[in-house]
Amino acid sequence: LAASVYMLTVKFPADEKYSLTQQIRRSALSICANLAEGTTRTSPKDQAHFTTISYSSMMELLNHLIIASDLGYINDEELNKMKVQIQPISVKLSKLKQSQLSKLSGLKTIFLMIFSWSLFQPLQPLNF
Template sequence: MAPYERFEAFRLCHELALTVYRETAFFPKAEQYGLTSQARRAAFSAAANIVEGSVKRGAAEFRRYLDISLASLAELGYVIRLAHELSLLDGDQFAQIGAAHTDASKATWGLYASMRRQTTKQPTA
């Protein structure tokens, strides 16, 4: 098992990326280098930064990669909202991606908080 596979945040971000790739396959060709590319890059980045951070030395460095993952998730949240408001995603698609996005974001925040606790200095007596 790869180091990143033990994290629920990775699994949920990976599932989110798969969903985003599937749903954006039907976006208009005019959006190939716009919203399609942006959504896919943000979804990929969320998972990929967990992968990369998981092999770094120490919780502080891993947390830096989780911070990037969280920023990518925030970006993706806006991209899917915009796609929905432009009628590129219907209500069901938006709800499906939105639920996956929420789950991935919560899990990644949880992992970030866990790494933060590991890097907090303990008071000395």
């Protein structure tokens, strides 16, 4: 997706180089960068957080592409090609986040089971 965005924005007007062109490219790079950063996190909550940021960057990219289309920098066919690339990624990101949050839910359940079990265990004297 990022490579497609870079190729698409090459033809943007020079006066947009530090404005819309840069915003579009940054949002495209942010999608994969946040996914990469999220994979380094050990907690499902942190992983889901970075997946959410990635998804938000994708929506930002789509918004910028629509604006570029409205301004005549890309045509409807180019916009639709980008939408075709974005749509399956959005589905995958949504499923990834659900999976990450379900792991979090599972961990909470295990913690509560262990905690509840420990409440009913007799206290053992400490031997020093």
